[in-house]
């Protein structure tokens with residue numbers, strides 16, 4: 347462990363903490379100092395498996411330890427409360443996606459972090475995978491001509507309850523679980539915000555099980571595709587892809603969001619020649635890259651590519667998607683300033 351290794355606390359013995367984030371924190375050279383769990387026995391069992399030196403019951407005692415930062419892997423409905431509590435204790439926060447349940451909550455979290463001069467980042471790990479830099483460079487190179495249309499799907503079969511994603515009170519549903527990635531990617535590719543959205547969905551057990559979205563990006567002379575047609579859901583076989591069509595060619599990413607170490611998935615494209623090309627992309631661990639970027643922001647007093655303001659902007663679009671699901675109308679994306 348290096349001298350300036352960050353000391354992390356973990357809130358919740360969550361699957362994603364166990365599988366991805368705790369290994370990533372260690373791979374980045376930082377220290378996992380303490381785990382908080384509602385049930386001590388759950389926490390003790392995970393701490394034993396992962397050699398975490400201290401376990402406490404509940405989350406507040408974690409915030410009272412001598413730490414630099416916390417990772418919040420709680421159900422979506424608890425992100426706001428525990429992020430604000432951690433910032434209040436002077437801790438930097440890496441919080442799982444979506445950052446909160448509404449743009450207004452996320453804006454409050456962002457403002458609190460700014461006031462406290464602390465780093466608050468949303469754990470949108472896919473943005474740190476190097477194949478995305480390659481994909482964006484193709485889109486921005488002009489080889490596909492003028493970009494017109496973005497399409498994408500993130501769907502899989504979610505097993506029956508109990509699972510936090512089937513519980514509306516905990517922030518369940520497909521839009522928050524996987525639709526958030528599609529909206530995030532459409533905004534990132536466009537480097538601007540959509541102004542209008544339309545959503546149609548199927549509800550089951552009180553949550554959105556399958557949702558189809560159309561996002562409209564205003565034409566401001568920028569080059570991103572002005573329309574995005576996206577679908578997400580819990581009710582079909584695993585399907586995860588993203589495609590951008592231009593006036594001369596197209597490019598696709600298979601598994602755009604969860605490619606990990608071991609997955610060397612190429613970008614497949616036709617850059618106007620009529621010939622389908624495969625551009626190799628080496629495997630990488632986006633979680634480790636995200637933790638390293640977070641650590642740099644903490645040490646340098648900077649920010650990350652997936653900061654709280656971006657998380658709030660993403661939620662402004664999700665807010666509009668939920669309104670559209672309820673009204674059956676096209677809905678405007680409300681400005682965060684207003």
Ligand SMILES: NC(=O)c1ccc[n+]([C@@H]2O[C@H](COP(=O)([O-])OP(=O)(O)OC[C@H]3O[C@@H](n4cnc5c(N)ncnc54)[C@H](OP(=O)(O)O)[C@@H]3O)[C@@H](O)[C@H]2O)c1
Nearest residue numbers: 358359360361362383384385419420421422442443444510
């Ligand atoms: N970035 C990614 O790749 C990725 C992937 C999957 C999930 N996620 C996000 O990570 C978060 C956790 O997801 P997960 O799949 O890891 O969930 P999970 O395994 O169900 O873990 C959630 C944890 O929250 C705690 N919790 C507190 N109140 C709870 C309640 N009322 N019911 C159930 N659990 C409660 C539990 O920890 P204790 O019992 O130990 O307190 C539980 O282990 C979500 O926000 C999700 O969107 C991100």
